[in-house]
Amino acid sequence: MCKLPTNKIQEYIELLKIVKKRLESHNQILTINKSNILEILFENSEHLSAEDILKLSRTKHNNSLKVTTIYRTLNNFEAYGIVDSIIIDDKKRYELAYFKQPHYHLYCQSCHKINEFESLEIHNKFLENLKNIEFRPTNFNVIINGVCEKCQ
Helix, strand or coil, rough: CCCCCCHHHHHHHHHHHHHHHHHHHCCCCCCCCHHHHHHHHHCCCCCCHHHHHHHHHHHHHHHCCCCCHHHHHHHHHCCCCCCEEEEEEEEEEEEEEECCCCHHHHHHHHCCCCEEECCCHHHHHHHHHHHHHHCCCCCCCEHHHHHCCCCC
C-alpha cells in the first residue's frame, strides 16, 4: 500500500472501492499490477504516459511490470471510466477520472508542462451549446496550447 498523507488515505480507500466495483462489473479483479498502476496515478498529479508509469513502478515497487501490461491495463481502465487520456505531441497521457471537476488542459509548447484549469461555468456553457445543436457528448477534452508564464 502506498504511503499517503493522512488527509489522502480516505480518498484512496474510496477510489479502491470504486475501482474494485467497476472491475468486478467487467469480470475482472484488482490485481497487484493494476493496484500498482492505480497507486502511481493517484500519487502523481502529472499526466503520465505508459512509459512514465513503467519508470515509476520500477523505482517504487522494484517489480518487473512490462509495458504491454501497463498499456493493456490503461486501455481497460479507460474503457471502464477509471482513467481519462489526452494525446499531446503524439503521446497518450493518463489521469484518474475520479474526483475530478470539469477541467481544461493548458499545454506549454516550450517546457511541455501540462497544467489544469477548472471552470464549471465554461463546462456548462459547452454543454448548453452542444444541446442547442442536438449533440450528446460522452466525453470531451480541451487542450489549450501556448506558452506558460515561466517560459514567456
